[in-house]
Amino acid sequence: MLNLLTAERIKLSRSxxxxxxxxxxxxxxxxxxxxxxxxVENGKELNQVVDTVINGATGIMMIDKNALTIFLVLCSxxxxxxxxEFQNGTIRNALSLGRSRTHYYLTKxxxxxxxxxxxxxxxxxxxxxSFSIIFGFGExxxxxxxxxYSLKTFGTLYxxxxxxxxxxxxxxxxxxxxxxxxxxxFLYTIATGFLPDIFRHTKxxxxxxxxxxETFLFYYNFATPAHIAKFPDMVMVSLITIVLSSTLGIIxxxxxxxx
Amino acid sequence: xxxxxxxxAVNVSKIxxxxxxxxxxxxxxxxxxxxxxxxxxxxxKSTFMRTVMGLITVDEGNIELFGETGxxxxxxxxxxxxxxIETPALYPDLTARENLRVQAANGGxxxxxxxxxxxxxNLGHTGKKKAKNFSLGMRQRLAIASTLITxxxxxxxxxxxxxxxxxGIVEMREIIHRLVTERGITVLLSSHLxxxxxxxxxxxxxxxxxQLIRELSKEELARETRQYIELETTEVQKAVAVLxxxxxxxxxVISGSKIHIYESLDDVSSINRxxxxxxxKVSRIGTTRQKLEDYFLQLTGGTSDA
Numbered sequence: 191m192l193n194l195l196t197a198e199r200i201k202l203s204r205s206x207x208x209x210x211x212x213x214x215x216x217x218x219x220x221x222x223x224x225x226x227x228x229x230v231e232n233g234k235e236l237n238q239v240v241d242t243v244i245n246g247a248t249g250i251m252m253i254d255k256n257a258l259t260i261f262l263v264l265c266s267x268x269x270x271x272x273x274x275e276f277q278n279g280t281i282r283n284a285l286s287l288g289r290s291r292t293h294y295y296l297t298k299x300x301x302x303x304x305x306x307x308x309x310x311x312x313x314x315x316x317x318x319x320s321f322s323i324i325f326g327f328g329e330x331x332x333x334x335x336x337x338x339y340s341l342k343t344f345g346t347l348y349x350x351x352x353x354x355x356x357x358x359x360x361x362x363x364x365x366x367x368x369x370x371x372x373x374x375x376f377l378y379t380i381a382t383g384f385l386p387d388i389f390r391h392t393k394x395x396x397x398x399x400x401x402x403x404e405t406f407l408f409y410y411n412f413a414t415p416a417h418i419a420k421f422p423d424m425v426m427v428s429l430i431t432i433v434l435s436s437t438l439g440i441i442x443x444x445x446x447x448x449x
Numbered sequence: 450x451x452x453x454x455x456x457x458a459v460n461v462s463k464i465x466x467x468x469x470x471x472x473x474x475x476x477x478x479x480x481x482x483x484x485x486x487x488x489x490x491x492x493x494k495s496t497f498m499r500t501v502m503g504l505i506t507v508d509e510g511n512i513e514l515f516g517e518t519g520x521x522x523x524x525x526x527x528x529x530x531x532x533x534i535e536t537p538a539l540y541p542d543l544t545a546r547e548n549l550r551v552q553a554a555n556g557g558x559x560x561x562x563x564x565x566x567x568x569x570x571n572l573g574h575t576g577k578k579k580a581k582n583f584s585l586g587m588r589q590r591l592a593i594a595s596t597l598i599t600x601x602x603x604x605x606x607x608x609x610x611x612x613x614x615x616x617g618i619v620e621m622r623e624i625i626h627r628l629v630t631e632r633g634i635t636v637l638l639s640s641h642l643x644x645x646x647x648x649x650x651x652x653x654x655x656x657x658x659x660q661l662i663r664e665l666s667k668e669e670l671a672r673e674t675r676q677y678i679e680l681e682t683t684e685v686q687k688a689v690a691v692l693x694x695x696x697x698x699x700x701x702v703i704s705g706s707k708i709h710i711y712e713s714l715d716d717v718s719s720i721n722r723x724x725x726x727x728x729x730k731v732s733r734i735g736t737t738r739q740k741l742e743d744y745f746l747q748l749t750g751g752t753s754d755a
Contacts, residue, residue: 280539288528290524
């Protein structure tokens with residue numbers, strides 16, 4: 191698997207798509223900090239519940255603030271990252287050398303996870319720095335141990351994002367085509383992101399929606415103690431999503447005929 | 450010495466819905482062979498190659514590589530193989546060198562040989578040019594270089610001359626010969642043109658509708674498509690008597706007016722003189738060779754006019 195990871199590193203070192211993804215993760219928090227400053231200068235009052243990030247300390251929630259953008263960027267990247275291997279036929283190069291399909295699948299997942307990690311670290315760090323410069327570092331209300339809180343928050347947010355990335359990887363291997371993967375990943379993101387808004391109005395369905403990671407990102411506030419107490423649930427749902435989607439993806443990929 | 454069996458396929462079948470892409474295909478490739486798979490489009494050539502490479506699953510039958518069977522055994526065997534199936538599988542945004550580095554990493558081998566391979570495939574001058582800007586011939590050569598980076602003992606090439614211009618085809622043929630003579634690689638290659646394969650391969654298998662309908666060596670193919678004198682006359686019995694008088698034994702009466710003579714190919718004029726002196730009406734006499742294309746169509750049940 192290390193050999194496959196080395197091959198991926200060489201491929202990504204020349205990847206324009208990766209550069210675009212990282213470019214978005216770098217520019218977006220800076221743009222948002224400037225935009226927020228302009229809004230405040232024009233009389234807007236910042237509210238953490240609505241705006242999510244209002245100073246450097248709340249910048250740890252940049253992933254939450256930009257969850258939909260992150261999903262759309264990553265689903266595009268992953269769809270091309272996997273789909274092009276099938277479409278260019280380059281997937282044959284590794285598999286015909288006797289490389290295990292499970293290792294190949296996991297390699298793609300690990301790389302997608304690493305790109306997600308680097309991207310989210312960049313976005314969070316630049317968000318915290320940008321908002322600190324403009325609005326000061328400040329604090330997160332009711333949080334006494336900020337460092338511990340920030341580590342837990344970032345870790346949980348990352349896992350929630352990674353769970354969706356895991357689903358995108360599975361879709362990429364199931365569809366074997368960049369365009370088709372992109373459409374299905376987009377539909378998955380929109381469906382599990384926005385349909386819970388409807389279902390959450392009924393008591394029974396509310397529990398069902400909590401099995402989708404996007405529900406936490408879109409309908410929970412990571413600075414509220416009641417929701418912070420739900421971090422273990424979020425981690426569990428994320429891990430279950432990762433394990434289930436990866437298992438399904440690997441089983442399906444192992445049975446797939448490569449054209 | 451062709452002793453070690455590199456690939457042995459026994460009754461390999463692949464079924465898509467109701468159609469059999471491969472129907473109990475059995476063949477054996479020994480070390481040093483250049484084994485040509487020939488068949489029309491859709492005959493099952495690529496499907497068979499893919500089953501060998503483990504890219505598609507086999508529904509029935511068994512494949513043995515370097516004496517190894519089973520999932521682990523075949524994975525081990527495949528590490529000693531290289532492939533280029535159909536279109537060259539390259540990373541379009543990478544240079545020739547980077548493409549080779551990726552494949553070296555995939556195979557877990559050193560990339561020290563890259564310069565030699567680029568020279569061998571006449572790609573040393575490509576520098577920073579990306580693979581997407583290569584000509585088809587260059588891409589085919591790079592794809593083969595990519596397969597060689599892992600030092601394979603067995604190479605699978607699916608229609609390696611597809612889409613190449615005449616000079617590219619000659620170049621590809623020379624490359625394959627060099628790989629066999631200089632590196633001792635055993636090759637399995639496919640084409641839908643028997644004539645083209647006959648200039649490279651040492652052994653042939655003819656696939657038709659997923660079935661292996663004929664397996665033969667270069668010598669057998671030469672014998673079956675050999676040169677002969679075609680004699681057309683209205684008096685076949687008399688002509689046979691004249692041939693017997695001339696001591697010619699290797700001939701065949703094809704029809705009531707046609708005889709094929711397989712010896713004394715340089716003596717057409719003296720045979721003709723003897724026939725004329727015997728008062729035979731000879732409507733046509735001359736040397737000819739059964740076209741490989743006709744031979745192939747004859748085997749597969751097609752027509753040469755098609």
